Amino acid sequence: MASTDESAEHASHEYETKWLRVWSERPPVRFDISRADPVTKVYNLVEFPYPSAEGLHVGHVYTYCGADALGRYLSMNGRHVFQPMGFDSFGIHTENYALKIGEHPKSVTDRATANYRRQLGRVGANWAWDVELRTDDPAYYRWTQWIFLKLYEAGLAEKREAPVIWCPSCLTVLAFEQVDGNRCERCGTEVTTKVMKQWFLRITAYADKLLDTLDDLDWPELSKRLQREWMGRSTGADVVFEVQGDPEVRLTAFTTRVDTLFGVTFVAVAPEHDYVKTLIERAANGVEVAEYVAEVAQRVGADRYTNIGGSGRPGIVTDVMAVHPLTGRQVPIVVADYVLAGYGTGVVMGVPAHDERDHRFAETLGLPIVTVVAAPEGEGVTDGAYPGEGALVASEEFTGMGSAEARTAIAAELQARKLGGAVTRYRLQDWLVSRQRYWGSPIPIIYCDRCGTVPVPESDLPVELPEVAEVRPTGTGLSPLAAVPEFVNTECPSCGGEATRETDVFDTFVESSWYFLRYPSRDHTEGPWDPEVTARMLPVDIYAGGREHTTRHHLYARFVTRALYDLGLVPFPEPFKRLRLHGLLIKDGAKMSKSRGNVVNPDEYIDRVGADSLRTYLLFCGPWEEGGDFTDRGLHGIVRFNGRLGALVRTATSGGPGADMRRIDRAVYKVGKDIERLKFNTAIAEIMSLTNWLRDERKRMTADQWDQARRTLVLLIAPFEPFLAEELWEYLGGDYSVHQQRWPAYDPRALVEDEVELPIQINGKARGTVVVPADSAQDDVVAAALKVNSVVDALGGATPRRVVYIPRKIVNLVV
Incomplete structure (x- = not known):
């Protein structure tokens, strides 16, 4: 005989299949962009997924179901909710997998996208599939190329030679943000460095705007803090060191502690610094310097910066001397692995007495x-x-000054001598956007021997990615497209002569930096967005995303939007009015991973318990913005609850004398407020509590009261359990569809409770509860508490010497 759980699960599969078919034929909620009212519309956006071969992750379902619950609730409150979905379908991850199985990236992407679309449909979210987009569609990336050209015209895109991070496995450069420690975030391979010509977007030109406007955003404080730290604005001074015997060379170091300038005992340059080539020629130990530079190329980023000498020699001291700008004293130039070319100027003034890294370096090399x-x-x-502040010593005329005063005075002296001065610098680096791969949008640039760098005319966009058989990266620093003559060789748009195309492609983050602008104008062909539609629909009202994208996708989207705003192309400077970050799900107390065998496959669980039970449990197992622990035991608790709820709604009543229905008003109010605050777990807990109350009170209710109570309960579960709500609404004879109904109204007067149950503490320890009138005075509450048997026993005859009473919340007796 089938268990109750098994029967409920079987029934859920039947009605979920049924309602998916009905909704497909007769969508209950459909957003009409042409009639969108900027006052009532809500652009409710989730980060679109890249379609991996593994299929939809439960983390996606967790995020998306929270956003969908909010969207359904807002729809029931008269808002017109736009909730689009698409696919971030270009990128290294898909290409690496395609190469691994010997298949073309496009066919892998097509198959994975179809699977994602199937899975996204199963979870019952109200996606606006009529505006679905894919970033590998030429109709989409045509406009990515257009945006790039607009940034290029504005001087915000440039190709230059620079030290870059290279993944020897993916055979492409990476942005600094795509490195985890010293490993590629995609494949885990230890990365190296190269000097190459690459395309950059000049996000550093927007550093101040991006920083200064953070406080105005309705974003989590965590997001704001991470972006501030990532951009890393520092106020300090530039210090210029001339080089003995090389009057044309000036090495500039940035420091926030110019008060320590008289403690400089060496000048350190990054192994990738331009001057190192000259240093190799001039230094007596130039061969050793060259060997060291090659050695350091195998160490990248945080590994070099924090682990001085941990992976080999920390540096090489040369006999080439730098000149102290204020004393004229000569100090050696050293090549040091902890100095990074991408940070500041690539030059550090070494003050080992007052900087921990400099001190470790100096001790190691005997400086x-x-x-x-x-x-x-x-x-x-x-x-x-000693890294702190104090009074200066051995600092010539600045001796005796405090650190703060000395910083101002020394910076002014450097300024007067034209050897530096006060300046503001940033940790933020320009955004490296070119990739030596196949699966991406071609960069729309042409090279002509006569005309130089020439942008592709807008009328020739898109530059389509050719379908070629061999897409494996070459490792030569060139994209596979460089081996396709019919793609490379072209005509110069300016002079008509022979020319060649840029063969690098865009990093996938370029595609995702503007996709939210395209959704409402997906079918617009005269530009990337329809100006009139964009003015009504954007910016995004609420964006549900992940913490891992705070310093990448979210920052890039802000930069691109602000640049487009300054160019007069969009009427708003920020992309997302409100950003909320989802928490992290774990499984049975541990982080999900394939090696642990605890990854939650959404398909498997929907097959077992149905989409509604999975949705509801995901949102119940913890606060949505914090995360939760997924357990099969907890999930089956939801399955049982759904069974009880369905049975209760289907239960008739013969009619009782009448019940106090204010409990329902309070539930309607609380569930609604909790959804608005994204506190889905407490909203669901309130529905559970209400369900128990209805079961106990049913026989007291009149027939009309019971009918209204059942309808209200079904409406309350609709944002969380769209299938079950639709099935029960039909059972109750409601008009199609439950998702077209208004959220239940409540009587504000019912929110004021006549009585409250207060917890009683003695010296902060719980000892019982007492029910008192809600408006009771403190003396009356204490008198009632002192009559509770458990309190009498705990006091043992003692008299409270002090009382802490928080009305309607708690009473604490201090003895």
Whole structure:
């Protein structure tokens, strides 16, 4: 005989299949962009997925079902919700998988996208499939190329030679943001560095705007903090060191502690710095320097910056000398692995007495250490250095000044000597967007021997990605497209002469930096977006995303939108009015991973328990913005609850004398407010509590009361359980569809409770509860509490010497 759970699961599969078919034929909620009202519309957006071969991850379902629950609730409250879906279908991840199985990236992407679309349909979310987009569609990336050309015309896109991070497995450059420690975030391979000509978008030109406007955003404080730290604005000073015997060379270091300038005992340059080539020629140990530079090319990023000498020699001291800008003293130039070409200027003034990294470096290589800031009494050094502030010593005319005063004075002196001065610098680097791969949008640039770099005319867009058989990266620093003569060889748009195309493609983050602008104008062919539609529909009202995208996708989208705004192409400077980050799901107390065998496959669970039970459990197992622990036991608790709820709604009543229905009003209010705050777990808990109350009170209700109570309960579950709600609404004889109904109204007067149950504490420890009138005075509450048997026993005859009473919340007796 089938268990109750099995029967409920079988029934859910039947009605979910039924309603998917009905909704496909007669969509209950459809957004009409042509009639969108900017006052009532809600652009409810989730980050679109890249369609991997593994299929939809449960983390996607977690995020998407939360956004869908909010969208359905808003629809029931008279808002017109636009909830599109598409696919971030270009990129290294898909291409690497295609190469692994020996298949073309396009066929892999087509198959994976079809599977994602099937899975996304099964979860019952109200997607606006009529505006679905794919970033590998030429009709889409035509406009990615157009945006790039607009940025190029504005001086915000440039090709230049620079040290770049290279993945020897993916055989392409990576942006600094795509490196995890010293490994490629995609494949896990240890990365190296190369000097190559690459395309960059000049996001650094927008650093101040992006930083200064963060406070105005309705974003989580975590997002704002991470972006601030990533952009890393620092106020300090540039210090220019001339090079002995090489008057044309000036090495500029940036420091936030120019008060320590008199403690400089060496000048360190990054192995990738332009001057190193000259240094190799000039230094007596130039061969050793060259060998060291080749050695350091195998170490990248955080590994070099934090682990001085941990993976080999920390640096090489040369006999080429830099000249101190204020004293004229000569100090050696060293090549150091902890100096990164991408940070600041690629030059560091070494002050080992007052910087921990400089101190470790100097001790390792036997360089002098000179104290120039005296630590206040009671403060010690850290790792042999004193990094704090104090009075200057051994600093010529600045001796005796405090650090703050000295910074201003020394910066002014450098300014006067034209050897530096006060300046603001940033950790943020320009956005490296070119990739030496196949599966991406071609960069729309042509090279002509006569005309130089020439943008592809707008009328010739898109530059389509050719379908070729061999897409494997070459590892030569050139894209596979470089081996396709019919793609490479072209005519110069300016002079008509022979020319060649750029063969690199865009990084996938370029495609996703503007996709939200395209959804409402997906079928518009005269531009990337329809200006009139865009003015009504954007910016995005609420964006559900992941923390991992804070310093990449979210930042890139802000930059691109602000640039387009400044160019007069969009009427708003920020892309997302409101951003919320979903939490992290774990499974049985551990992070999900294939190696642990605890990855939750949405298809398997929908097959087992149905989409509604999976949706509801995901949103119930923890606060949506924090995450939760997924357990099969907890999931089956939801399955059982759904069975009880369905049975209760289908239960008739002969009619009782009448019940106090204010409990329902309170539930309607609380569930609605919790959904608005994305507190889905507590909203569901309230529905469970209401369900129990209805079961207990049913026989007291009149027939009309019971009918209204059942309808209200079904409406409350509709945002979370769209299939079950539709099935039960039909059972109750409601008009199609439950998702076209208004959210239940409540009587505000019912929110004021006559009585409250207060927890009683003694010295902060729970000892019982007491029911008192809601408006009770403190003396009356204490008198009632002192009559509770468990409190009497706990006091043991003692008299409270103090009372802490929070009305309607708690009473604490202190003895």
